[in-house]
Amino acid sequence: MQENLFFGSQEDNRPLADRMRPETLEEYVGQQHLVAPDKILWQMIEHDKVTSMIFWGPPGVGKTTLARIIANQTQSHFVTFSAVTSGIKEIKQVMAQASQRKNFGQNTIVFVDEIHRFNKAQQDAFLPYVEQGSIILIGATTENPSFEVNSALLSRCRVFVLNSLEQEDITKLIKRAITSPKGLADLRIDIKEEDIDAIAAFAGGDARFALNTLEMVVYNSPSDIDGIHVSQEILKQCLQRRSLLYDKQGEEHYNIISALHKSMRNSDVQASIYWLARMLEAGENPLYVARRVVRFASEDIGMADSRALEICIAAYQACHYIGMPECSVHLTHAVTYCALAPKSNALDVAYMTAKKDAIETLQEPVPLQIRNAPTKLMKELGYGKDYEYSHDYEYRMTDMQCLPDALVDREYYKPNAIGSEVKVQKRMEQIKQIKKMVHEKKNK
Numbered sequence: 001m002q003e004n005l006f007f008g009s010q011e012d013n014r015p016l017a018d019r020m021r022p023e024t025l026e027e028y029v030g031q032q033h034l035v036a037p038d039k040i041l042w043q044m045i046e047h048d049k050v051t052s053m054i055f056w057g058p059p060g061v062g063k064t065t066l067a068r069i070i071a072n073q074t075q076s077h078f079v080t081f082s083a084v085t086s087g088i089k090e091i092k093q094v095m096a097q098a099s100q101r102k103n104f105g106q107n108t109i110v111f112v113d114e115i116h117r118f119n120k121a122q123q124d125a126f127l128p129y130v131e132q133g134s135i136i137l138i139g140a141t142t143e144n145p146s147f148e149v150n151s152a153l154l155s156r157c158r159v160f161v162l163n164s165l166e167q168e169d170i171t172k173l174i175k176r177a178i179t180s181p182k183g184l185a186d187l188r189i190d191i192k193e194e195d196i197d198a199i200a201a202f203a204g205g206d207a208r209f210a211l212n213t214l215e216m217v218v219y220n221s222p223s224d225i226d227g228i229h230v231s232q233e234i235l236k237q238c239l240q241r242r243s244l245l246y247d248k249q250g251e252e253h254y255n256i257i258s259a260l261h262k263s264m265r266n267s268d269v270q271a272s273i274y275w276l277a278r279m280l281e282a283g284e285n286p287l288y289v290a291r292r293v294v295r296f297a298s299e300d301i302g303m304a305d306s307r308a309l310e311i312c313i314a315a316y317q318a319c320h321y322i323g324m325p326e327c328s329v330h331l332t333h334a335v336t337y338c339a340l341a342p343k344s345n346a347l348d349v350a351y352m353t354a355k356k357d358a359i360e361t362l363q364e365p366v367p368l369q370i371r372n373a374p375t376k377l378m379k380e381l382g383y384g385k386d387y388e389y390s391h392d393y394e395y396r397m398t399d400m401q402c403l404p405d406a407l408v409d410r411e412y413y414k415p416n417a418i419g420s421e422v423k424v425q426k427r428m429e430q431i432k433q434i435k436k437m438v439h440e441k442k443n444k
Contacts, residue, residue, distance in 0.1 A: 016184065017211040020177050021065050028069060029173055029207070030062060030165040041066075041160060048074050050107075052130050052137040054115065054145050054154070057162030060206030063140035066162075067111045076107040076136065081118075091125040099134045108135050115139035116148035123150045130156050164205025171200040173207050174214055188227030189218055195230055202239050213238055253284075257292055264293075264339045265300050272339040276331060286327050290316035293334050304344035304419030311337050342419030350413035357407060364404035397431065399439040 022028045025035055025042065034041040044050050050070055055063040071078035079094055098108035110126070112118065129135045130153065137157065141148060145159055165173075174196050177183035199217070203210035217238050221231040256279055263271035279289055294316055297308040315334035319327040373384035388398040403410060415421035415428065 015212065016177055016215040017208045019182050020173070020180065020211060022062075022069065023072060025069055025073065028062065028065065030169045031066070031162050034160055034162070035066070045070055045073050050074055050076075050109075050136055051158060052135075052156055053158040053160055054139040054141060054149065055160050055162055056141050056143075056145050058142055058164050058205065060203075060208035060210075061162045061165055062207065063162055064111070064113060067109065067138045067140065070138065071109045071111075074107065074109075076109045077101055079108060079110050081110060081112045088121060088125050091122065095125075095129045095134060098129065099132075102134050110135045110137050112137065112139045114141060116141045116143040116145070120150060123153050127153055127156075165203075165207055166205070167197075167200045170203050170205070170207060170210045171196055174199060174210060177211055177214060184215075184218060187218065187223075189230065190227055191218075191230040195232075195235055198235065198239060257289075260289075260335070261292065261296060261300075264296055264335060265343065267339055267343065269336055269339040272335045273332060276335050277328075280324065280328055280331070286319040286324050286331060287316065289331055290319045290334070293331070293338060296338055299348045300343055300345055301338060301341045301419075302344045302347035302421075303415060303424050304342040304346075304421045306420065308338055308341045342421075344416045344418055344421050346413060346415050346421065354412045357410065361404060361406055364406050367401055367404065369400060370402055393438070395434045395438070397434060397438070399435045399442065 025045065028035055033039065035045075036042060055066060057063060068078065070076070077098075079098070081091070081094075094110070098110070101108050112126075115123070126135070126137055127150075130137050137153075139145070139149065139157065145154055149157075178189050178191065178196075179185050195217075199210055199213050202213065217230055217235055218228055220234045220238070221228050223229070256275055260272060260275035260279065263275055276289065280286060290312070294309070294312040297312040301308040312334045315327075315330045318330035321327075368382045369384065369386045369388070371378070371383040373379045378384070386400075388400045390397050401408060413428075415425045417425060
């Protein structure tokens, strides 16, 4: 590979993504549901009626850029904060300066990137200044702000949701970077349309990632007197698998386990395996997945196929013994079995119904006949009196009352007519008939 002849011509050594950051709404790409003419955010900026707000969206969709554009177009002083380097003292100093500017008629926009990383004390430090109007706070977060931002601060901010960029948006940004003097125009890049499309698709809606990838491809491709010729081999190397979007502690973690659970519940084998792979390949602890699948076996399958619980417990043990990547096949076994198994939520419904009764009838006494009587006094008080030991009776059961008086004849578990619950249903009906017969004999 020839040495790239054009490195020296780049006076601006900032990363391409930073150099190509749009400076006006006209240059801004994507988020048309917010910044198209006559949309709410466009109106706020156009009429200089900007209030404190939080931008929530995935990485590389223009949260920081939009905050800078707002500052530029509203002629506001722009201050950025970092959760790592900004303590309470620094925040209060900047707030005092903002109050002085306000007295001279200039607004201060305080931009807090990754606001979800600020602790409660740091977030609280902004609150009085937001309330007084001394600052306009713009927070950016990739995490659900309802979980990560103090409720008091959140209630004073308008939340705007930014979406992943469309592939055509990313393509537009790449072409602009190739032809712009701020970008790579001086390098005279020879790149095919399908290569641009490949980078755009690979970026997954993340503009910063796309431009970083483009820069990597360009600066590692061969060059000659005519310019830089993007190499297919270099392109392939740079388009290797990127890290999957997955935060094991954040909202996406719960979104994907929910997707797995609901896919299994809907008997969608292919989707179930896909979401399992998404979790495992992103580094999720296989024991966490295994525990959730064990829960599913009883919550959504239950007595319709009791074998499901056995298989899921076995998969959990396999994960414990051998770990990843080997245990991925055991989890696939369990997930596939659960997706294919007949579904019944009768056990879950039974418990939740019984739970409600239990909470509402905590004062109900245990019937005397089924109380334990370890002492003489308890026996004298009637504990255990009239207890009927079922093994001493025909059919190994009696009509003895085991529920509190207030809940007699209550039914919690009601099997569905599916899978093995058909047999369970028949067995429960048989038990009911036997108890009726025993009761009739006893009362003749």
